[in-house]
Amino acid sequence: MPTLALKVQADLQNVTRLIPSDGVDSAILIKLECNSCRETHPNAVLLDPSNVAEMQRGRGEANLVMQCPNCRHENSATYVVRKPGGKGDLKLGEIAPWSELDAEKMSQWQTLCTVDFRGLTPLEPQIDALLPDGATWTCYGTESGTKFADVQFEDGEWHDYDEKAGDEVGIADVRFQWQKI
Numbered sequence: 466m467p468t469l470a471l472k473v474q475a476d477l478q479n480v481t482r483l484i485p486s487d488g489v490d491s492a493i494l495i496k497l498e499c500n501s502c503r504e505t506h507p508n509a510v511l512l513d514p515s516n517v518a519e520m521q522r523g524r525g526e527a528n529l530v531m532q533c534p535n536c537r538h539e540n541s542a543t544y545v546v547r548k549p550g551g552k553g554d555l556k557l558g559e560i561a562p563w564s565e566l567d568a569e570k571m572s573q574w575q576t577l578c579t580v581d582f583r584g585l586t587p588l589e590p591q592i593d594a595l596l597p598d599g600a601t602w603t604c605y606g607t608e609s610g611t612k613f614a615d616v617q618f619e620d621g622e623w624h625d626y627d628e629k630a631g632d633e634v635g636i637a638d639v640r641f642q643w644q645k646i
Contacts, residue, residue: 467581467582467645467646468545468579468580468581468582468645468646469579469580469581469582469587469643469644469645469646470576470577470578470579470643470644470646471493471576471577471578471579471580471587471590471641471642471643472574472575472576472577472641472642472643472644473566473574473575473576473577473639473640473641474571474572474573474574474575474639474640475566475571475636475637475638475639475640476571476636476637476638477566477568477571477604477635477636478633478634478635478636478637479606479607479608479627479630479632479633479634479635480568480604480605480606480607480613480634480635480636481566481567481568481569481604481605481607482565482566482567482568482603482604482605483565483566483602483603483604483616483636484563484564484565484566484602484603484604485563485596485600485601485602485603486600486601486602486603486614486615486616487600488563489514489515489562489563490513490514490515491514491563491596491600492511492512492513492514492515492516492596492597492600493511493512493578493590493595493596493597494509494510494511494512494590494594494595494596494597495509495510495512495587495588495590495595496509496510496587496588496590497510497540497542497585497586497587497588498585498586498587498588499533499535499536499538499540499584499585500540500584500585500586501533501536501538501584502533502535502536502538504533504534504535504536505588506533506534507534509594510529510531511529511597512528512529512542512544512580513528513529514528514544514562516528516529518530520539520541521539526543527541527542527543527583528542528543528544529541529542529543533584538584539584540582540583540584540585541582541583541584541585542580542581542582542583542585542587543580543581543583544562544578544579544580544581545562545579545580545581546562546579562578562579563577563578564576564577564578568607574642574644577641579646587643589641589642589643590641591621591641592618592621592639592641593618593619593620593621595641601614601615601616601617602616602617602618602623603616604616604634604636606627606629606630606632606634607630608627608629608630608632609627609629609630610629611627611628611629611630613625613634616636618636618639621637621638621639622635622636622637622638623635623636623637
């Protein structure tokens, strides 16, 4: 499977710079399908950028190495990040795998993260279930710069009030798609 970008589009009301709160160490939960047997893994699988596991037979490292419970084929997934100062150079774990989502560009699909899948196909995630239990999102007020550090989605939406700006803030209609790059 090729390298895929997790693209996001949402309605951001008076907020910008949406990103997982744990920064570099933010993990995501994704449903995966094995490309060999087309069986969908029964549970969402944790893809953690701080986890680096050796692949069998010395074929390198990945953030997720797993055997399909059905066909026993070894599959892997690795976050892809740009090296500091490198134009197109990609390398595992050099900097944060996350890109902040900008309110001014939310009418377009924006890349949240990029992952190289080997033997796996990711299924479309939902905002409520993308981060592990207890993990939150962070965003900032567009006018005031107020930091909202504990953003948790309920039924795909989040709403709050920005005291400094005197405005309601919120995020709704969050859509995801995996796109080949």
